[in-house]
Amino acid sequence: MTTTDITAAAASRLAVGTRIRDRRVELAATMPEFEALPFARRLGITVGHLYHVETGRVGVSAELLERIASLLGLDAHRMLAASGQIAPSLERALLRKPERWAEIERGLA
Numbered sequence: 070m071t072t073t074d075i076t077a078a079a080a081s082r083l084a085v086g087t088r089i090r091d092r093r094v095e096l097a098a099t100m101p102e103f104e105a106l107p108f109a110r111r112l113g114i115t116v117g118h119l120y121h122v123e124t125g126r127v128g129v130s131a132e133l134l135e136r137i138a139s140l141l142g143l144d145a146h147r148m149l150a151a152s153g154q155i156a157p158s159l160e161r162a163l164l165r166k167p168e169r170w171a172e173i174e175r176g177l178a
Contacts, residue, residue, distance in 0.1 A: 086126075
């Protein structure tokens with residue numbers, strides 16, 4: 070991995086984390102269950118881990134990112150793509166029918 074790759078990965082983590090934090094704080098203004106501690110508990114992670122995700126200090130698994138996006142009302146597929154991942158459900162579907170990759174690639178072109 071080159072320095073450029075590392076920098077790009079860090080920027081991606083920061084962008085995803087910032088989006089998560091911004092949305093969570095927005096919701097927390099009117100719903101206390103979105104404050105950091107109760108939200109982290111709902112996710113089954115520590116508040117410290119949540120802060121590390123939100124500040125881009127650590128990456129986030131596809132499974133956790135899907136749960137976060139779902140709770141925050143964000144588009145999980147866009148969040149996963151921004152972090153260089155795909156949804157586990159999509160990955161399983163594509164492994165069952167690999168010919169679908171060609172359709173997806175045509176749609177991206």
